[in-house]
Amino acid sequence: MAAEGETLRALLTFAVGVAVGYISQRYAVCFISPLKRLLLLPQLVYYQIKASLREFLDESVYPGAVVGSFAAFLCLRALGYNLGQPHLRVGGVVAGFVGAVLFGYVSAAAGGCPLHMHWKAGEGDKKAWSYLLGFYLGIIYFYLFLKDLVMELAP
Amino acid sequence: MRKFLVKALVLGFLPSLTFHALLEAAAIFPQAYGLCVICHARDLVNYLVDSLTQARFFTYGPHLSVLGIILGGYLGARRGGRTSPLQGRTLDFFLLGFLASVTALVMGMCTARIALLIGWGSLEAVIYLLGVLLGVLLWLRREKR
Numbered sequence: 001m002a003a004e005g006e007t008l009r010a011l012l013t014f015a016v017g018v019a020v021g022y023i024s025q026r027y028a029v030c031f032i033s034p035l036k037r038l039l040l041l042p043q044l045v046y047y048q049i050k051a052s053l054r055e056f057l058d059e060s061v062y063p064g065a066v067v068g069s070f071a072a073f074l075c076l077r078a079l080g081y082n083l084g085q086p087h088l089r090v091g092g093v094v095a096g097f098v099g100a101v102l103f104g105y106v107s108a109a110a111g112g113c114p115l116h117m118h119w120k121a122g123e124g125d126k127k128a129w130s131y132l133l134g135f136y137l138g139i140i141y142f143y144l145f146l147k148d149l150v151m152e153l154a155p
Numbered sequence: 156m157r158k159f160l161v162k163a164l165v166l167g168f169l170p171s172l173t174f175h176a177l178l179e180a181a182a183i184f185p186q187a188y189g190l191c192v193i194c195h196a197r198d199l200v201n202y203l204v205d206s207l208t209q210a211r212f213f214t215y216g217p218h219l220s221v222l223g224i225i226l227g228g229y230l231g232a233r234r235g236g237r238t239s240p241l242q243g244r245t246l247d248f249f250l251l252g253f254l255a256s257v258t259a260l261v262m263g264m265c266t267a268r269i270a271l272l273i274g275w276g277s278l279e280a281v282i283y284l285l286g287v288l289l290g291v292l293l294w295l296r297r298e299k300r
Binding site: 006011021023029031039054063068072075095103108109113119127135139 | 157162164165166170175186187190197201213218226227228231235238245251253255256262266267273274275277279282283284285287291293294295
């Protein structure tokens with residue numbers, strides 16, 4: 001019953017997801033552990049950059065993703081897509097900031113970002129699967145009970 | 156340098172470009188929507204809920220990238236072995252997953268999309284990254300005690 005565009009999009013996102021999951025597993029990609037390391041031992045990160053920038057770039061995650069995304073942005077611009085930034089609304093940003101602080105706390109407690117937990121579940125880690133069960137139940141819970149409240153606080 | 160380039164290609168370049176250029180959907184979707192675990196999980200779950208019930212949850216369509224990431228992790232583990240297992244109680248992980256998805260939905264993105272959005276020059280993502288840093292700092296403070 002799905003429209004043709006939806007089928008294509010589902011297949012494409014699945015293919016991209018396999019590539020992302022494979023590379024993430026091989027290189028142990030996590031978006032929270034670098035932040036943890038940076039906050040725990042800032043001087044160590046500084047000396048690592050000073051000793052060998054190349055090695056630091058190989059180990060880190062954020063620079064790679066940001067550079068790749070920027071390249072994609074430039075390509076899309078060259079292809080002629082209109083990529084204007086949306087206007088920020090104060091209520092939304094404040095609510096999002098509170099969510100971000102809580103998300104950082106919870107993810108640091110769990111020891112990984114959602115991407116980390118997904119490829120960990122693919123490895124067969126039971127604890128990661130239990131995290132995923134809570135994750136998907138949380139989505140349904142949010143849309144059943146919390147969506148209206150959040151929308152009221154931050155229109 | 157090879158690892159850096161592979162990460163840039165797979166984590167940043169490929170998702171953004173395929174999602175926004177090949178699908179000709181740059182106008183419909185929000186910024187840098189190519190790789191965002193919580194958004195795509197939300198889309199998939201809400202699509203299923205909408206199909207099965209009359210709930211009319213918000214969705215952008217069936218995005219299967221979360222299933223792809225799980226399959227990719229399996230293939231990678233078959234090829235090159237597992238990484239170190241997680242430490243902690245199973246029930247704690249269930250609760251943490253629940254809280255993580257709720258807070259990420261309040262934020263509207265997960266950390267993967269924050270990285271992509273910073274590449275696109277978004278101020279919002281920088282603010283949220285500072286928020287995540289603050290949250291990690293609070294947890295480390297509590298853990299040290």
